[in-house]
């Protein structure tokens with residue numbers, strides 16, 4: 001089949017590749033419709049690796065996908081041919097200790113699309129376990145369905161934050177993950193989100209998504225803004241979604257006493273962490289890695305209209321222009337959030 005293949009020399013080709021995918025009794029075959037381009041896809045394209053994961057054999061990119069079921073395994077009961085679906089890209093070992101504990105995102109044996117050595121889904125079809133395939137609500141498009149994967153990260157962060165109705169949250173970083181975290185936090189009960197970045201067009205877009213106060217930290221001090229909004233008390237929750245060392249080392253500044261911090265962004269290496277600043281506020285700090293058990297919740301919130309991801313899908317490319325789409329994603333204008341690739345009907 002024709003696929004978008006990243007070669008070990010970091011060249012990107014739309015070319016034929018043979019992928020042997022038998023349909024198991026608990027699997028479904030999905031015709032791919034939309035695939036979002038993720039920061040990790042772009043990172044592999046530019047650098048050929050992320051940490052210990054090295055592209056040393058041709059690999060199909062893409063892991064944020066939605067499509068239509070075209071074949072079902074004989075034991076599959078919950079899905080049928082023609083169902084519109086989105087898919088969780090990580091397949092854990094069902095018998096691993098992590099999976100049995102409900103922590104399947106932490107299973108060391110997880111096979112995650114477009115993470116070497118596993119192929120992604122920028123190709124016409126894929127075979128996937130039915131249990132990691134989720135029906136889209138009727139009012140949700142394929143493009144929105146392909147946004148569930150990044151949204152799941154924000155959902156997982158919102159759940160870890162243990163939001164209480166009316167909480168004020170800070171989200172550091174107005175990239176895709178910061179944006180979906182803000183949407184999940186608001187849907188999860190936050191009354192308002194204060195969002196930081198240093199790029200004005202990103203903050204302007206964020207401010208249109210809901211009760212979100214943009215703060216350009218190149219001009220304004222975040223802790224001053226939060227202090228003014230809360231009569232000096234601070235934010236109940238701080239989500240760190242930038243991965244920037246400076247942001248991470250300042251997470252406790254705007255935080256209220258006994259507030260919750262969720263670290264989402266991945267810095268390039270070890271960063272300073274102010275233990276005393278956390279202690280004097282008895283801060284509770286959570287870390288997240290991908291997500292688990294949140295696709296149905298994300299789809300329910302999108303279906304009911306509580307979360308609208310449409311404004312985040314800013315750029316669309318046809319599958320035949322996939323290489324062009326990636327070159328666009330490497331140098332995204334600040335007005336863009338998510339670029340997607342669409343397959344012909």
Ligand code: ZN
Pocket residue numbers: 038039040063064149150
């Ligand atoms: Zn992604």
